[in-house]
Amino acid sequence: MNKYWIYILLILLVSCRPPAPEVRNEGLPPWCRVYFTPRDPVVDRMVSLVDHAQKRVWAAFYSFTQKEVARALLRAKGRGVDVRVVMDDATARSEFSQSHLIRGRIPLRTDFTPSDFMHNKFMIIDSFITWTGSYNPGETGSYRDNNNVIVISSTRVAANYEDEFLEMWSGKFGKGSSGPTLNPRIPIGRVMVETYFAPEDPCAQRLIELIRGAKKSIHFATFAFTLEPVAAALLERSLAGVEIKGVMERGQNSPWCCYRIFEDSGIDIRWDQNLYYLHHKFFIIDGKIVITGSFNPTKHAGNANDENMLIIHHSGVAQKYLKEFNRLWERQWE
Incomplete structure (x- = not known):
């Protein structure tokens, strides 16, 4: 078979390739x-x-x-x-x-x-x-x-x-952004969804409120984490007996990073093992609430950047994120 027909065959094989299958989303609304x-x-x-x-x-x-x-x-x-x-x-x-x-x-x-x-x-x-x-x-x-x-x-x-x-x-x-979001809390059926936008909305304060309301567990995976009031809220819940686990991006290690605060306080914290970036910005509260979006817990994210924060009160969504967290927690170098 000459090179021309090999080339045509390759084109046909690529064009006939089925689309990637839809990801299984059991347990989600x-x-x-x-x-x-x-x-x-x-x-x-x-x-x-x-x-x-x-x-x-x-x-x-x-x-x-x-x-x-x-x-x-x-x-x-x-x-x-x-x-x-x-x-x-x-x-x-x-x-x-x-x-x-x-x-x-x-x-x-x-x-x-x-x-x-x-x-x-x-x-x-x-x-x-x-x-x-x-x-x-x-x-x-x-x-x-x-x-x-x-x-x-x-x-x-x-x-x-x-x-x-x-x-x-x-x-x-x-x-220069306008005022706060007028209707940040949106019920979809029986599920509450919250939307916030920095710097006009108090994203960090809402995150701290949810952390302080935790009864059993908090899991988080973050790219950057330098905001000490959020770290202090996590330490408070740890002292109250709430299980705290976190995975952070190693490349963001700096004198301002909160990793050492957690480590010195006995909180379960690990550097991510991906050779590239852990770019997540999510928290899971009590296996029932997910906080995600573009918002890293940093002062600049809350006071200067344009950011968004999405909060979903649904155990199925939380379990989906918890599975991702556990995979990050347990993995070796990729």
Whole structure:
């Protein structure tokens, strides 16, 4: 068989490859899906959602280097979908940023605040589907780092995220943001969902309140952790007999990192073993409540950056995150 026919055969094999299977989401409410990188096909899921958008795709990502997603946005724009993108100004200038592909073809805004970050990681589709978590679309974030994605189908949740997006779209970033979220607590059936946005909402204070309300256990996985009031709340619950376990990103070790505070206080704490990044920002309270989003427990995240925090009061969602935590807790070098 000559090289030409071998080449044609390879093309046919690739084109006939079935799509990645949907991740099993037993125990979750029907309006919620949860994914974890690097093992879940988040790029396929994101591209599929964008390809099925009919009216609107608004995306806000700190960094954006995934070509497949950029091409999906361009396809959506070509179908007449209202596509807009907000990015951090520094990452948008990177030579790897997909801003170079979409600029001039899709409306793009950046924050223009060099000392602060537009650190959000969310996308809203057709005013109904909200995609958020710790994930930035990119090769490393998709296939090497540890990230979480949560997808919520709810017009009311989407409305809060759209309000935040429009605020940034109008040029109000960081400390120039508008007032607090008017309706942060949203019941979906019997499940309470909360949405908060820094710096206008007291994200750190809400996190501390939930920590102080813990009765049995707190598990957390964080990229950066320097906010001592949050660390103090964890120490209080530990002294009260609550089980505390945490996994943190080794690359964030610094004089300001709270790891040593936990270690010296006898809290079960471990450095992550991924050779790349543990990029999660989640807490699990009593196996019933999950706090996730872009918010790291740091002073800058609460007072200066544009961030989002999503809280879900549902044991099935919490167990999904707890399984991820236990995998991180037990694993060896990858």
